[in-house]
Amino acid sequence: MPKPLSGPRDHTNPLIWCAAIICAAVAVAVIVAGAVVFIGYLVIKPSVPRIGVASAALDAVYFDQTSSLTVQVTVVVRAENDNPKARASFSGTTLGLSFRGQKIAYLVAGAFAVAANSTVELNYVPQSTPIPLDAEDAAAVSSSLRRSVMDFELKGTTKTRWRIWLVGSAKFWLHLDCRLHLPVNGTVVYPRCSSRSK
Template sequence: MRKRVLEPERRTNPLIWCAALICTVLTIAVIITGFAVFVGYLVLRPKVPQMSVKSARLESIDYDMAGILAVKVSIVIAGQNDNARAHASFYKTSYALSFGGVKLAYLNAEAFDVPKNSSRELYYLVESTPIPLSPEQGETVEAALRQSHVAFDLKGTSRTRWRIWMLGSVKFWLHLDCQLKLPLDRTTLYPKCSTKSR
């Protein structure tokens, strides 16, 4: 009977042990960080700051037989920060006010901050230059005048950033898309229109 020759024992390379140790430490760190972020989220319950149209009013509208339109509209837009523990910043704010596909004005704002659990209002008085309309657009204006209200579209975006404890800095694009049906009698409208985050 032949004796089995024992092969020399192979030892694991120290580099492999180091790599395994590093991977283990990194895995544990990721798990702990994820748990801390989850607990922080549950404790703080952060809310995305919003932009919303607080009020709008048609100050005046002039439309003549030559198909020239001129309007004056006042709009109040508010930056809202409903977080009790987070300061918010708004920047790259730009909205376009249009009627029947014709751009009347751009409503822009410089970067601004909103304290915790607070809001800041932006006041716009939009006065368009006389705008020549096509016959189809003129018919839209005449129909609106008969219905005693004029529908404007307000679309655009704003960027928001706020810092949440251990979660770090959070950024969102806020998209606003409103239709404002403003009465001809200068009644102030309080639309329920806010931004959606993406």
């Protein structure tokens, strides 16, 4: 009876085995690192630092019905870091204070740090240059004075960064968009207004 013919056996190249082992090791390392990061995130539950308006007041109003408006406003901006074990840093803080779309002043801060589970307050007392008024703006100012309240907008951004345990460093741009309704008699108000991360 004739014996079946058999060809030479194919052997897998050792380089392919090495590549497969390396890929498997990398995959296991990625899975383990992902699990560590996820568990760390669940344990620490980090929160994004915030920036907001702690208080504001309209200190002075100078209104010439035929030409211009000048105001002085006190604004206290509060940077908050609710993370119990992470220090946060803020930089590039630029906020624009406006009245009826016209910029009154820019509130700017250099880089600063906020300790873990702490806050830092930035005090600004900007005084506008005379704001030219057209008939519509002058009528709006007159109406605001009759109501004893003037409306302002405070908009801007800041960048925050903080370290989350083994997860690493996190960075966010924070965006502030506040409407300030300020009594003309100088009463301090406490707006509920804070940033949104993007």
